[in-house]
Amino acid sequence: MKIAFFSTKSYDREFFDHYVSTHEIIYFEARLNKQTATLAAGCNAVCVFVNDKLSRNTILELKKIGIQLIALRSAGFNNVDLAAAKEYNIPVVRVPAYSPYAVAEHAMALMLTLNRKTHKAYNRVREGNFSLERLTGFDLHGKTVGVIGTGKIGQIFCDIVMGFGCNVLAFDLIAHQPTAAKGVTYLPLVDIFAQADIISLHCPLNEQTKHIINEQTIGMMKEGVMLINTSRGALINTSDAISGLKTGRIGYLGLDVYEQEEKLFFNDLSENIIQDDEILRLLSFPNVLITSHQGFFTEEALTQIAQITLGNIDDFEAGKVLKNQVV
Numbered sequence: 001m002k003i004a005f006f007s008t009k010s011y012d013r014e015f016f017d018h019y020v021s022t023h024e025i026i027y028f029e030a031r032l033n034k035q036t037a038t039l040a041a042g043c044n045a046v047c048v049f050v051n052d053k054l055s056r057n058t059i060l061e062l063k064k065i066g067i068q069l070i071a072l073r074s075a076g077f078n079n080v081d082l083a084a085a086k087e088y089n090i091p092v093v094r095v096p097a098y099s100p101y102a103v104a105e106h107a108m109a110l111m112l113t114l115n116r117k118t119h120k121a122y123n124r125v126r127e128g129n130f131s132l133e134r135l136t137g138f139d140l141h142g143k144t145v146g147v148i149g150t151g152k153i154g155q156i157f158c159d160i161v162m163g164f165g166c167n168v169l170a171f172d173l174i175a176h177q178p179t180a181a182k183g184v185t186y187l188p189l190v191d192i193f194a195q196a197d198i199i200s201l202h203c204p205l206n207e208q209t210k211h212i213i214n215e216q217t218i219g220m221m222k223e224g225v226m227l228i229n230t231s232r233g234a235l236i237n238t239s240d241a242i243s244g245l246k247t248g249r250i251g252y253l254g255l256d257v258y259e260q261e262e263k264l265f266f267n268d269l270s271e272n273i274i275q276d277d278e279i280l281r282l283l284s285f286p287n288v289l290i291t292s293h294q295g296f297f298t299e300e301a302l303t304q305i306a307q308i309t310l311g312n313i314d315d316f317e318a319g320k321v322l323k324n325q326v327v
Contacts, residue, residue: 004040110254146196149203224251
Protein backbone atom coordinates (compact mmCIF):
# COMPACT_ATOMS: atom_id res chain seq x y z
CA MET A 1 0.00 0.00 0.00
CA LYS A 2 0.98 3.61 -0.50
CA ILE A 3 0.83 5.49 2.80
CA ALA A 4 0.71 9.26 3.37
CA PHE A 5 2.55 9.83 6.64
CA PHE A 6 1.72 13.12 8.39
CA SER A 7 3.42 15.08 11.21
CA THR A 8 6.74 13.43 10.36
CA LYS A 9 9.76 13.84 12.61
CA SER A 10 13.25 12.43 12.13
CA TYR A 11 12.63 9.61 14.61
CA ASP A 12 9.48 8.57 12.72
CA ARG A 13 11.48 8.11 9.53
CA GLU A 14 14.20 6.22 11.37
CA PHE A 15 11.94 3.63 12.95
CA PHE A 16 9.37 3.23 10.17
CA ASP A 17 12.02 2.99 7.44
CA HIS A 18 13.73 0.30 9.49
CA TYR A 19 10.63 -1.89 9.79
CA VAL A 20 8.66 -1.21 6.59
CA SER A 21 8.97 -3.90 3.94
CA THR A 22 6.12 -4.10 1.41
CA HIS A 23 4.59 -0.64 1.70
CA GLU A 24 5.60 2.72 0.24
CA ILE A 25 5.61 5.58 2.72
CA ILE A 26 5.37 9.21 1.59
CA TYR A 27 6.46 11.43 4.46
CA PHE A 28 4.97 14.88 5.10
CA GLU A 29 6.05 17.22 7.86
CA ALA A 30 2.66 18.95 7.71
CA ARG A 31 -0.09 18.03 10.12
CA LEU A 32 -3.18 16.46 8.62
CA ASN A 33 -6.24 18.69 8.49
CA LYS A 34 -8.84 19.73 5.93
CA GLN A 35 -6.33 21.96 4.12
CA THR A 36 -3.52 19.38 3.91
CA ALA A 37 -5.65 16.29 3.21
CA THR A 38 -5.07 16.62 -0.55
CA LEU A 39 -1.39 15.80 0.01
CA ALA A 40 -2.54 12.20 0.40
CA ALA A 41 -3.89 12.03 -3.15
CA GLY A 42 -2.74 8.84 -4.83
CA CYS A 43 -2.26 7.03 -1.51
CA ASN A 44 -4.32 4.21 -0.04
CA ALA A 45 -3.92 5.08 3.64
CA VAL A 46 -2.90 7.87 5.97
CA CYS A 47 -0.74 7.44 9.06
CA VAL A 48 -1.39 10.11 11.69
CA PHE A 49 -0.37 11.18 15.19
CA VAL A 50 -2.08 12.84 18.15
CA ASN A 51 -1.99 16.41 16.85
CA ASP A 52 -3.39 15.64 13.42
CA LYS A 53 -7.00 16.84 13.19
CA LEU A 54 -9.30 14.33 11.57
CA SER A 55 -12.53 16.28 11.67
CA ARG A 56 -15.60 15.36 9.62
CA ASN A 57 -14.47 17.72 6.87
CA THR A 58 -10.97 16.24 6.87
CA ILE A 59 -12.31 12.70 6.64
CA LEU A 60 -14.65 13.73 3.82
CA GLU A 61 -11.66 15.06 1.89
CA LEU A 62 -9.81 11.80 2.51
CA LYS A 63 -12.80 9.84 1.23
CA LYS A 64 -12.94 11.96 -1.92
CA ILE A 65 -9.33 11.15 -2.81
CA GLY A 66 -9.72 7.44 -2.17
CA ILE A 67 -8.19 6.91 1.25
CA GLN A 68 -9.22 3.48 2.52
CA LEU A 69 -7.62 3.38 5.99
CA ILE A 70 -6.71 5.75 8.83
CA ALA A 71 -3.78 4.32 10.80
CA LEU A 72 -3.10 6.05 14.10
CA ARG A 73 0.41 5.61 15.45
CA SER A 74 -0.90 6.39 18.94
CA ALA A 75 -3.21 4.91 21.53
CA GLY A 76 -5.50 7.92 21.85
CA PHE A 77 -8.07 8.67 19.15
CA ASN A 78 -9.96 11.69 20.50
CA ASN A 79 -8.59 13.69 17.55
CA VAL A 80 -10.64 11.59 15.11
CA ASP A 81 -14.33 12.08 14.29
CA LEU A 82 -15.20 8.41 14.64
CA ALA A 83 -18.81 8.90 13.56
CA ALA A 84 -17.63 10.45 10.28
CA ALA A 85 -15.09 7.68 9.72
CA LYS A 86 -17.83 5.09 10.19
CA GLU A 87 -20.23 6.99 7.94
CA TYR A 88 -17.66 7.18 5.14
CA ASN A 89 -16.61 3.56 5.71
CA ILE A 90 -12.95 4.30 6.47
CA PRO A 91 -11.64 1.95 9.17
CA VAL A 92 -9.58 3.53 11.96
CA VAL A 93 -6.85 1.45 13.58
CA ARG A 94 -4.54 2.40 16.43
CA VAL A 95 -1.66 1.23 18.59
CA PRO A 96 -3.50 0.33 21.81
CA ALA A 97 -0.35 -0.21 23.86
CA TYR A 98 3.30 0.56 23.25
CA SER A 99 5.66 0.07 26.12
CA PRO A 100 3.33 1.27 28.86
CA TYR A 101 6.47 1.24 31.01
CA ALA A 102 7.72 4.29 29.11
CA VAL A 103 4.84 6.55 30.16
CA ALA A 104 4.57 5.16 33.69
CA GLU A 105 8.29 5.64 34.26
CA HIS A 106 8.11 9.20 32.88
CA ALA A 107 5.33 9.98 35.36
CA MET A 108 7.64 8.76 38.10
CA ALA A 109 10.46 10.90 36.71
CA LEU A 110 8.25 13.98 36.90
CA MET A 111 7.36 13.12 40.50
CA LEU A 112 10.96 12.66 41.58
CA THR A 113 12.20 15.73 39.74
CA LEU A 114 9.52 18.01 41.18
CA ASN A 115 10.04 16.62 44.66
CA ARG A 116 13.84 16.61 44.84
CA LYS A 117 14.27 19.57 42.46
CA THR A 118 17.00 17.84 40.49
CA HIS A 119 16.41 20.09 37.48
CA LYS A 120 17.18 23.14 39.61
CA ALA A 121 20.17 21.47 41.27
CA TYR A 122 21.59 20.56 37.86
CA ASN A 123 21.40 24.16 36.64
CA ARG A 124 22.90 25.49 39.88
CA VAL A 125 25.89 23.17 39.85
CA ARG A 126 26.57 23.96 36.19
CA GLU A 127 26.92 27.58 37.27
CA GLY A 128 29.17 26.74 40.21
CA ASN A 129 26.41 27.14 42.79
CA PHE A 130 26.59 24.24 45.25
CA SER A 131 24.12 25.63 47.76
CA LEU A 132 21.29 23.43 49.04
CA GLU A 133 19.05 26.38 49.88
CA ARG A 134 15.44 25.93 48.69
CA LEU A 135 16.04 22.39 47.42
CA THR A 136 14.25 20.60 50.25
CA GLY A 137 12.13 17.64 49.19
CA PHE A 138 10.17 14.97 51.04
CA ASP A 139 10.29 11.20 51.44
CA LEU A 140 7.98 9.44 49.01
CA HIS A 141 7.97 6.46 51.38
CA GLY A 142 4.70 6.43 53.31
CA LYS A 143 2.96 9.03 51.17
CA THR A 144 -0.49 8.40 49.71
CA VAL A 145 -0.60 8.34 45.92
CA GLY A 146 -3.91 8.49 44.05
CA VAL A 147 -3.95 6.89 40.61
CA ILE A 148 -6.86 7.83 38.36
CA GLY A 149 -7.19 5.19 35.68
CA THR A 150 -5.71 1.71 35.99
CA GLY A 151 -5.28 0.54 32.45
CA LYS A 152 -1.91 -0.90 31.51
CA ILE A 153 -0.02 2.33 32.21
CA GLY A 154 -1.86 2.97 35.46
CA GLN A 155 -1.25 -0.59 36.62
CA ILE A 156 2.49 -0.28 36.02
CA PHE A 157 2.57 3.11 37.71
CA CYS A 158 0.90 1.55 40.76
CA ASP A 159 3.63 -1.09 40.85
CA ILE A 160 6.34 1.58 40.63
CA VAL A 161 5.05 3.77 43.45
CA MET A 162 4.36 0.75 45.63
CA GLY A 163 8.02 -0.07 45.19
CA PHE A 164 8.78 3.28 46.82
CA GLY A 165 6.71 2.28 49.82
CA CYS A 166 3.72 4.47 48.99
CA ASN A 167 0.15 3.85 50.04
CA VAL A 168 -1.70 3.60 46.72
CA LEU A 169 -5.34 4.49 46.13
CA ALA A 170 -6.96 4.07 42.73
CA PHE A 171 -10.10 4.90 40.82
CA ASP A 172 -11.45 3.29 37.69
CA LEU A 173 -14.90 2.41 36.41
CA ILE A 174 -14.02 -1.25 36.92
CA ALA A 175 -11.46 -2.20 39.55
CA HIS A 176 -8.54 -4.23 38.19
CA GLN A 177 -8.54 -7.18 40.53
CA PRO A 178 -4.86 -8.22 40.10
CA THR A 179 -3.87 -4.64 41.00
CA ALA A 180 -6.18 -4.64 44.00
CA ALA A 181 -4.69 -7.97 45.09
CA LYS A 182 -1.27 -6.31 45.27
CA GLY A 183 -2.54 -3.89 47.91
CA VAL A 184 -3.98 -1.03 45.87
CA THR A 185 -7.21 0.28 47.40
CA TYR A 186 -9.98 1.29 44.99
CA LEU A 187 -12.03 4.25 46.20
CA PRO A 188 -14.48 6.81 44.79
CA LEU A 189 -12.85 9.84 43.19
CA VAL A 190 -13.92 12.22 45.95
CA ASP A 191 -12.10 10.10 48.53
CA ILE A 192 -8.93 10.00 46.44
CA PHE A 193 -9.00 13.77 46.01
CA ALA A 194 -9.38 14.19 49.76
CA GLN A 195 -6.71 11.69 50.86
CA ALA A 196 -3.92 11.70 48.27
CA ASP A 197 -0.66 13.59 48.71
CA ILE A 198 0.11 12.93 45.05
CA ILE A 199 -2.39 12.40 42.21
CA SER A 200 -1.36 10.93 38.85
CA LEU A 201 -3.71 10.85 35.86
CA HIS A 202 -3.73 7.77 33.63
CA CYS A 203 -7.25 7.81 32.19
CA PRO A 204 -8.40 8.39 28.60
CA LEU A 205 -9.96 11.66 27.47
CA ASN A 206 -13.70 11.49 26.84
CA GLU A 207 -16.86 13.41 27.72
CA GLN A 208 -16.79 12.08 31.27
CA THR A 209 -13.12 12.82 31.97
CA LYS A 210 -12.64 16.16 30.21
CA HIS A 211 -11.59 18.70 32.87
CA ILE A 212 -11.83 16.07 35.58
CA ILE A 213 -9.37 18.35 37.35
CA ASN A 214 -11.21 21.64 37.78
CA GLU A 215 -11.93 24.30 40.37
CA GLN A 216 -14.33 22.06 42.27
CA THR A 217 -12.14 18.95 42.36
CA ILE A 218 -9.00 20.96 43.13
CA GLY A 219 -10.89 22.38 46.10
CA MET A 220 -11.35 18.84 47.43
CA MET A 221 -7.60 18.12 47.42
CA LYS A 222 -5.07 18.39 50.20
CA GLU A 223 -3.22 21.66 50.57
CA GLY A 224 0.04 21.39 48.59
CA VAL A 225 -0.98 18.32 46.57
CA MET A 226 1.30 17.13 43.78
CA LEU A 227 -0.53 16.66 40.48
CA ILE A 228 0.97 14.68 37.57
CA ASN A 229 -0.53 14.35 34.09
CA THR A 230 1.04 12.13 31.43
CA SER A 231 -2.25 11.15 29.80
CA ARG A 232 -4.22 13.84 27.94
CA GLY A 233 -3.97 17.60 28.36
CA ALA A 234 -7.68 18.33 28.52
CA LEU A 235 -8.09 16.21 31.66
CA ILE A 236 -7.03 19.41 33.43
CA ASN A 237 -8.75 22.77 33.19
CA THR A 238 -5.62 24.87 32.79
CA SER A 239 -7.00 28.14 34.14
CA ASP A 240 -8.32 26.35 37.23
CA ALA A 241 -4.92 24.69 37.74
CA ILE A 242 -3.25 28.11 37.57
CA SER A 243 -5.65 29.38 40.23
CA GLY A 244 -4.82 26.31 42.34
CA LEU A 245 -1.12 27.02 42.02
CA LYS A 246 -1.60 30.66 43.01
CA THR A 247 -3.50 29.72 46.18
CA GLY A 248 -1.07 26.93 47.08
CA ARG A 249 -3.69 24.20 46.91
CA ILE A 250 -1.57 22.66 44.14
CA GLY A 251 1.95 22.51 45.53
CA TYR A 252 3.56 20.79 42.53
CA LEU A 253 2.40 20.33 38.95
CA GLY A 254 4.08 17.98 36.47
CA LEU A 255 2.76 17.94 32.90
CA ASP A 256 3.82 15.93 29.90
CA VAL A 257 0.63 16.93 28.09
CA TYR A 258 -1.17 20.24 27.74
CA GLU A 259 -4.68 21.20 26.67
CA GLN A 260 -3.46 23.40 23.79
CA GLU A 261 -0.34 21.39 23.00
CA GLU A 262 -1.04 21.03 19.29
CA LYS A 263 0.07 24.64 18.83
CA LEU A 264 3.33 24.07 20.69
CA PHE A 265 4.59 20.55 21.25
CA PHE A 266 6.94 18.69 18.89
CA ASN A 267 8.23 21.99 17.46
CA ASP A 268 11.26 24.17 18.14
CA LEU A 269 9.78 27.56 19.06
CA SER A 270 12.87 28.90 20.77
CA GLU A 271 13.11 31.83 18.34
CA ASN A 272 9.37 32.53 18.33
CA ILE A 273 7.12 34.70 20.46
CA ILE A 274 4.80 32.20 22.12
CA GLN A 275 1.23 33.46 22.01
CA ASP A 276 -0.23 31.02 24.54
CA ASP A 277 -0.61 33.06 27.73
CA GLU A 278 -1.60 30.09 29.88
CA ILE A 279 1.51 28.02 29.21
CA LEU A 280 3.64 31.13 29.75
CA ARG A 281 1.92 31.58 33.11
CA LEU A 282 2.53 27.94 33.99
CA LEU A 283 6.20 28.26 33.10
CA SER A 284 6.50 31.22 35.48
CA PHE A 285 5.82 29.02 38.52
CA PRO A 286 8.89 27.52 40.23
CA ASN A 287 6.89 24.42 41.21
CA VAL A 288 5.73 23.51 37.69
CA LEU A 289 7.61 21.10 35.43
CA ILE A 290 6.53 20.69 31.80
CA THR A 291 7.87 18.24 29.24
CA SER A 292 6.60 18.20 25.66
CA HIS A 293 4.74 14.89 25.36
CA GLN A 294 7.89 12.81 25.63
CA GLY A 295 6.51 10.16 27.96
CA PHE A 296 6.27 7.67 25.09
CA PHE A 297 9.70 8.54 23.75
CA THR A 298 11.84 5.44 24.29
CA GLU A 299 13.47 3.10 21.78
CA GLU A 300 11.21 0.28 22.91
CA ALA A 301 8.04 2.33 22.47
CA LEU A 302 9.04 3.73 19.08
CA THR A 303 9.87 0.21 17.89
CA GLN A 304 6.47 -1.10 18.98
CA ILE A 305 4.65 1.88 17.46
CA ALA A 306 6.25 1.24 14.08
CA GLN A 307 5.77 -2.53 14.19
CA ILE A 308 2.14 -2.44 15.34
CA THR A 309 1.15 0.36 12.95
CA LEU A 310 2.67 -1.45 9.99
CA GLY A 311 1.09 -4.71 11.19
CA ASN A 312 -2.33 -3.01 11.23
CA ILE A 313 -1.79 -1.90 7.64
CA ASP A 314 -0.62 -5.40 6.65
CA ASP A 315 -3.79 -6.90 8.12
CA PHE A 316 -6.01 -4.42 6.27
CA GLU A 317 -4.29 -5.09 2.95
CA ALA A 318 -4.60 -8.86 3.50
CA GLY A 319 -8.31 -8.58 4.38
CA LYS A 320 -7.76 -9.91 7.89
CA VAL A 321 -9.72 -9.01 11.00
CA LEU A 322 -8.39 -5.70 12.33
CA LYS A 323 -7.71 -6.52 15.98
CA ASN A 324 -6.75 -2.91 16.74
CA GLN A 325 -9.71 -1.30 14.98
CA VAL A 326 -11.48 1.59 16.69
CA VAL A 327 -14.34 1.84 14.15
